[in-house]
């Protein structure tokens with residue numbers, strides 16, 4: 037099975053890494069030329085770590101040989117998984133181009149966190165029935181769940197094929213409704229937003245205290261540490277997307293603190309500073 041992964045950022049690189057470790061061939065592409073060597077370097081480091089820890093039997097070079105970085109979309113693709121930023125217009129343009137470039141035998145999946153798949157099908161007039169959502173979680177290599185989302189026009193066989201792909205990647209598929217935020221982000225948005233309001237508006241606790249409370253209650257990460265991991269920009273875009281798609285439901289209203297960090301370029305761990313500072 038040959039997969040084209042579009043977008044070599046946090047998620048695209050993670051999906052590519054998982055797929056090559058499971059024996060699948062991947063083409064990885066990005067709009068920014070710099071992104072590809074950076075992603076390849078990160079993937080190699082992670083594959084080497086998995087090998088050193090005994091989680092992988094094959095030598096690193098053999099696994100890495102299944103990854104090719106490309107600037108043009110190749111022929112011979114079975115699946116496309118898109119992981120470009122969470123902006124409706126950007127994803128629309130991409131799906132329009134994919135619909136023109138590839139025939140009906142190529143499945144098109146989006147790793148969108150929040151955009152209804154039916155909206156993406158509006159950009160694929162030729163073959164909307166082969167479009168669905170495959171929502172992986174961060175970090176992809178470690179998170180077992182993938183939400184599989186069926187849009188209005190998605191063919192049922194597609195979902196069977198998607199479940200099979202998810203199983204080959206060693207993950208568990210759960211079918212999620214095609215609603216803004218699907219299942220996980222519908223619940224996760226208020227989790228982050230309530231924490232932001234509690235600290236910034238109501239001054240009830242500090243962000244360190246909020247994180248400590250949730251981590252003490254068994255959550256692997258408190259909301260602020262998690263937002264830093266996800267990326268402040270990614271998190272803010274997803275919040276805005278859910279808010280817009282629910283016609284301004286106040287439960288999903290973005291918080292000005294998110295925007296303040298965005299404007300200062302403090303995007304979380306990836307820039308060395310978000311809510312917290314990182315070495």
Ligand SMILES: NC(=O)c1ccc[n+]([C@@H]2O[C@H](COP(=O)([O-])OP(=O)(O)OC[C@H]3O[C@@H](n4cnc5c(N)ncnc54)[C@H](O)[C@@H]3O)[C@@H](O)[C@H]2O)c1
Pocket residue numbers: 042043044045046047048065066067068071118119120121122123126130147148149150171172173174265266267270274
């Ligand atoms: N970060 C997370 O925790 C997380 C979790 C689940 C899902 N997602 C979703 O995954 C998608 C990607 O998120 P991310 O965190 O990997 O973002 P990111 O910013 O880390 O990476 C996006 C990459 O896409 C590239 N890109 C932009 N436009 C492109 C184009 N037209 N063609 C090819 N490449 C292009 C960028 O250069 C960048 O390298 C988003 O839809 C996001 O909502 C993110």
